[in-house]
Amino acid sequence: MKFLDQAKIYLRSGDGGDGVVAFRREKFMEFGGPDGGDGGKGGDIIFVAERNLNTLIDFRYTQHFRGPKGGNGSGADKTGHGAKDVVITVPVGTQIFADDQETMLADMDSPGMRLTLLNGGDGGFGNSHFKTSTNRAPRKALLGWPGEERWVWLRLKLIADAGVVGLPNAGKSTFLSVVSAAKPKIADYPFTTLHPQLGVIRLSNSEEFVLADIPGLIEGAHEGAGLGDRFLGHVERCAVLLHLIDGAAGDCVKAWRTVRGEMEAYGGGLAEKPEIIGLNKSDAMTPRETSSRMAALRKASGCPVYLLSGVTGQGVPELLRVMQNTITTSRQEHAA
Numbered sequence: 001m002k003f004l005d006q007a008k009i010y011l012r013s014g015d016g017g018d019g020v021v022a023f024r025r026e027k028f029m030e031f032g033g034p035d036g037g038d039g040g041k042g043g044d045i046i047f048v049a050e051r052n053l054n055t056l057i058d059f060r061y062t063q064h065f066r067g068p069k070g071g072n073g074s075g076a077d078k079t080g081h082g083a084k085d086v087v088i089t090v091p092v093g094t095q096i097f098a099d100d101q102e103t104m105l106a107d108m109d110s111p112g113m114r115l116t117l118l119n120g121g122d123g124g125f126g127n128s129h130f131k132t133s134t135n136r137a138p139r140k141a142l143l144g145w146p147g148e149e150r151w152v153w154l155r156l157k158l159i160a161d162a163g164v165v166g167l168p169n170a171g172k173s174t175f176l177s178v179v180s181a182a183k184p185k186i187a188d189y190p191f192t193t194l195h196p197q198l199g200v201i202r203l204s205n206s207e208e209f210v211l212a213d214i215p216g217l218i219e220g221a222h223e224g225a226g227l228g229d230r231f232l233g234h235v236e237r238c239a240v241l242l243h244l245i246d247g248a249a250g251d252c253v254k255a256w257r258t259v260r261g262e263m264e265a266y267g268g269g270l271a272e273k274p275e276i277i278g279l280n281k282s283d284a285m286t287p288r289e290t291s292s293r294m295a296a297l298r299k300a301s302g303c304p305v306y307l308l309s310g311v312t313g314q315g316v317p318e319l320l321r322v323m324q325n326t327i328t329t330s331r332q333e334h335a336a
Contacts (some may be wrong), residue, residue, distance in 0.1 A: 003195035005156040005234070007059035014042025014067030016121035016144025017080035019129070023137070024076070024275035024322030034131050036073060039123025039144045040080030046087045047115045049108035054198070056156050067118075067147060073126045076297070080123055090154060093237070097153040105152065109159070109237075117152075121145035154293050155233065156194055160212035161327045163235030165263070166244040167255050168216030171280040174310040175244060176213045179320060184213060194227070196234045203320060212238065217262045232266045239330035240274045240323055245297070247307075248284035252293045253300045274326055277301055278319055282309040 017039025024032025045067055046077045065088060096106040096117065106115050124142035131138055173184040173193050180199025185192045193215045202208040214231040221229040234262030235241060243259060245252050254279065263270040279294055290307060297305045306322065308315030 003055050003058055004057045005055070005195075006156045006230075007056045008151060009117055009154065010057055010064045010065070010149070010151050012066045012149035013044045013045050013086075013118040013147035014083045015069045015118040016040070016042050016123040017070035017072045018143050018261060019126035019141035020073045021073070021127045021139050021141045022075035026158065027074065031136075033136060034127040034138055035075055035077045036126030036128050036141055037075070037080065038073050038126050038129065040070030040072075041082045041123055042070045042120030042144065042147045043083035044085040044116050044120045045118040045148075046085050047096065047106065047108060047117055048087055048088040048089050049092045049094065049111055049113040051092055052112040053089065054158070055091065056094070056154055059154060067120050070120065070123050070144060072144075073123070073141075077126075077128055079204055083120060091156055093159045093196045095155045095157060097155060099151040099153070113201070114300050118148040118150070121147045137290040142164050154279050157236055158198060158206075158212055158234040159196060160235065160238050161209035162242060162323050163212045163238040164242045164244055165214065165232075165235065165245065165259055165265035166216060167218065167249075167259060168192075169249075170216065170244045170246045170255075171310045172213045172216070172244050175278075175280070175316075176211060178313065179312050180211060182213075188255075196231060199220050201320060203324055207324055207328075209324060211242075217259050219258050219262070221262045229262055229266045232263065232268065232270060236242075236268045238273065240276060240326040241270070242276050242319075243324060244278045244280045246281055247279045247290065247293055252279065256297060256301060268305045274330070275301075275303065276319070276322060276326070277303055277305045278315075279305055279307050280310060282307050282314055283312050 019038050020036040022036035024035045065084045068083040070083045073080045093109045122145045124144045127141050139161045173186050176199045182199035184197040197213045199211050215227045245255050294305045306319045
């Protein structure tokens with residue numbers, strides 16, 4: 001299944017049914033009076049957050065959603081039937097924006113969340129609604145109210161507890177495949193990861209978290225270089241970011257500053273999130289290179305640096321424990 005995290009769709013709720021002009025006509029009822037019924041309500045446009053979806057690919061093929069019109073009224077004071085609502089299922093984490101792509105209308109951030117975005121039009125009144133003591137035979141009925149319509153943008157931001165960021169070929173996909181059951185594409189060339197990948201990491205029967213791996217960032221990503229920085233939106237909701245750095249590549253401090261600069265340029269509060277720095281590929285460095293590069297990273301970042309190897313598993317359990325503790329603390333603060 002292809003991954004799609006942004007789509008533009010057209011929505012229109014249903015028009016209300018029309019009221020009717022009718023009169024009661026029965027034997028021995030000379031002055032039956034008006035009995036035209038009201039029209040029925042038009043269909044609403046409703047969004048529902050579904051846990052089992054993880055892409056907006058369905059909206060590439062279906063881009064227009066229109067609610068049905070309510071039924072017209074009829075004689076004998078019969079109200080027209082109400083139209084069925086149009087229910088649109090989206091993945092958990094989908095944000096709904098207005099056509100200007102800036103005004104957020106809704107954030108579907110919890111499973112089962114239900115939102116009526118557009119209301120169907122009300123039905124028009126039949127002539128029985130207008131009868132009075134002085135107007136006993138009104139010949140007036142109203143048309144149904146029109147429904148609402150608008151274009152909206154859907155943007156998916158995956159729900160994950162932790163995110164992995166770094167330059168291409170930093171070992172992010174390898175790390176995800178080692179610590180979870182996910183099977184991302186792994187190769188020895190840049191940008192093997194073209195869309196976000198999720199993996200569930202279970203440390204014990206009561207401790208687990210979701211880890212998101214996003215495509216690599218390069219210098220100038222916020223200006224469109226490489227795959228751009230739009231995928232950073234998928235780690236906006238994370239409690240902690242794991243910044244993986246390829247220790248065998250050479251200048252680790254420059255790599256760290258490049259990714260940090262792109263996160264700051266993107267905004268969204270990413271630069272303020274808790275960051276765990278992992279110096280990866282320890283199996284490809286000599287002890288002297290390891291010591292000097294870790295010291296340089298500590299000095300530049302002012303944060304602890306964890307040595308690990310996604311291939312051999314060195315330092316991985318300790319790093320996962322630090323991530324789990326950070327996530328647990330964040331959840332407790334959020335709950336408080």
